[in-house]
Amino acid sequence: MPISDSLRYYLTDFNREHSLPIRYNQLERFQMGAPLYDSKGEDTLWETLIYEPFIMKKLNEGLKRVYAILKAGGDESVMEHLYVDRIDYCVFGNSKPFRVRIVNSRNDNQDYFYVKKADASRVYGLELEHLLSPNRMFFLSDGDTLVEEHVVGLPGDIFIDDWMESPRLKAIRIAKELIKFNERCFVRLLGDMRPYNFVVGITPDFEETQIRIRSMDFDQQTYDGRKNFYLPQFFKENNPLVEFCTSHIDTKTARQYQREEHALISRRMDAISQRLRALLDSMSQDTLAPFENVRQLREELAAHYKCDDFLACGSMGSLVRQSLDLMRERAKR
Numbered sequence: 001m002p003i004s005d006s007l008r009y010y011l012t013d014f015n016r017e018h019s020l021p022i023r024y025n026q027l028e029r030f031q032m033g034a035p036l037y038d039s040k041g042e043d044t045l046w047e048t049l050i051y052e053p054f055i056m057k058k059l060n061e062g063l064k065r066v067y068a069i070l071k072a073g074g075d076e077s078v079m080e081h082l083y084v085d086r087i088d089y090c091v092f093g094n095s096k097p098f099r100v101r102i103v104n105s106r107n108d109n110q111d112y113f114y115v116k117k118a119d120a121s122r123v124y125g126l127e128l129e130h131l132l133s134p135n136r137m138f139f140l141s142d143g144d145t146l147v148e149e150h151v152v153g154l155p156g157d158i159f160i161d162d163w164m165e166s167p168r169l170k171a172i173r174i175a176k177e178l179i180k181f182n183e184r185c186f187v188r189l190l191g192d193m194r195p196y197n198f199v200v201g202i203t204p205d206f207e208e209t210q211i212r213i214r215s216m217d218f219d220q221q222t223y224d225g226r227k228n229f230y231l232p233q234f235f236k237e238n239n240p241l242v243e244f245c246t247s248h249i250d251t252k253t254a255r256q257y258q259r260e261e262h263a264l265i266s267r268r269m270d271a272i273s274q275r276l277r278a279l280l281d282s283m284s285q286d287t288l289a290p291f292e293n294v295r296q297l298r299e300e301l302a303a304h305y306k307c308d309d310f311l312a313c314g315s316m317g318s319l320v321r322q323s324l325d326l327m328r329e330r331a332k333r
Contacts, residue, residue, distance in 0.1 A: 001120040003141065006282040011123070011141055014275060018069060020142040022062035024117055027098045029055055033089055046088040046099065060084045066147055067102050070113055070138060081106045094219040095122060095146075112150035121288050122146065125218025127279055128188045128320075131272050132265050135214045151216040153199025160195055160240050169202070173211050175245035178232075179254050180261040181213040186230050187265060187327045189297075189320050192220035193232040195241075222316035223289045225296030227304055262331040269328055280324075283317030294319065 003011070011017040033047030051059065064079045072078045081104050088099040095116040103110045116122070118141050126148070130137040138149040154163060164174065185193050197217035203210040220229070228234040233242050269276055298319055302310040307326060313319045 001286065001288060003118055003120050003123060004282070004286050006285055007120055007123060010278055010282050013278070016139065016141055018140045018142060020069065020140065020145060020147065021065045022059065022115070023142065024115055024145040026059065027087065027115055036088055045092045046090045049087045049089050063100050064102070067113060070140060070147055070149060085110065095119060114148045114150065116146045116148065118144050118146040120286055121221045121223055122218045124279070124283050125190055125221030128190070128221070129215055129218065131276055131279070132188055132268050133184050133214070134212070151199055151214065153201040153214065156195030156198045156200060159200040164241060164244055168209060169211065170208055171244070171248040173208065175249040176257050177211045177213050178241060178245045179257040182232050183258050183261040184265070185215070185232055187323050189222045189230050189316070189323060190215060190218065190220070191224050191229040194235045194237045222320055223293065225293035227297060227300035259331070262327050266328040266331040269324060280317060280321045284315050284321060286315070286317060288316040
C-alpha cells in the first residue's frame with residue numbers, strides 16, 4: 001500500500017522524510033545480474049548487478065550521499081574515502097530490495113544499507129520497532145523510496161543450524177530472549193517471523209554472553225488475518241529453536257519473562273506517548289489489509305484475550321492500538 005497523506009505528515013513531523021539524491025527507480029536501470037553465492041557455494045537468492053559505466057558513476061556519487069545522510073546527518077566529509085563496491089538485488093520479497101555495499105578505501109571496512117519500495121505497512125513496522133522494542137531503526141523515506149540501515153546479526157536460520165547449541169551460549173538466555181521476542185511481535189502484530197526474517201545478536205559480556213533476537217523484515221506488519229501468524233513460536237521453521245528453549249525453561253519462568261517484556265513495552269509507551277499516538281492515529285485511518293483479514297483477526301484476538309473490545313475495531317491499526325492498550329492495562333495491575 002502506498003504511503004498515505006497522514007503517514008507522510010507523520011514522517012515529515014518526526015524527521016523520517018528526506019529529499020534523497022537517488023530514488024528506487026534509478027537502481028532499476030541495470031544491464032544484467034549474476035547470482036550471488038555464499039562462502040559455501042549456496043545461492044543467496046541475491047543477484048549482483050552490472051550497470052553501464054556512466055550510470056554507475058552517477059549512482060556511486062548519489063549512493064554515497066545517501067549513506068552520508070543516513071549515517072552522518074548529511075555531513076558529506078565522510079564520503080571522501082568511500083566507494084560503492086557492489087549493488088545487489090533480491091526479487092524474493094515484497095519490497096524487492098537493493099542492497100548497497102559501501103567500502104572505506106583506507107581500511108577496507110564495509111557497511112551496507114538497503115533501498116526499497118516504500119510501503120505503508122513496512123514503514124509502520126519499522127517505526128513500531130523503533131518505538132516499542134529495545135532496538136533503534138534508522139530509515140528515511142522520499143516519495144516511493146525507502147532507505148534502511150543494515151540490521152547487524154546472525155540470520156535466524158544460521159543461528160539455529162550452527163550456534164544454538166554452542167557451549168559458549170547459555171540455553172536459558174536463548175529461551176528468555178525467544179519468549180521476549182515472541183511477545184514483542186505479538187503485542188504489536190508483526191507477522192511472518194520465520195528464521196530468515198530475524199537476526200540474532202550475540203554480545204560477549206564480562207561474565208556471560210548476551211543474546212538478542214530482532215526483526216529485520218517488516219513486510220508483514222498487520223496484514224494477515226490469522227492470530228498465530230503473529231507468534232513466531234508457531235512457524236514450523238522455528239520448531240528446532242522452540243523445542244530447544246522449552247526443554248530448558250518451565251511455564252512459570254516463561255510467564256515471568258512475558259510479564260517483564262510487557263512492563264518494558266509499557267514504559268516505552270509512556271515515554272513516547274504523543275509520538276505513538278500520532279503514529280497509531282495514522283495507522284488506524286489506513287487500509288493495510290482486506291477487511292476480511294481485519295474481521296478474522298479481531299475475532300481471534302477477542303477469543304484469545306477474552307476481551308470483546310477487539311470486536312469494535314474496524315482497521316488493523318485499531319487492532320494494534322487495542323492490543324497495546326490491553327497489554328499496558330494488564331502490565332500495570
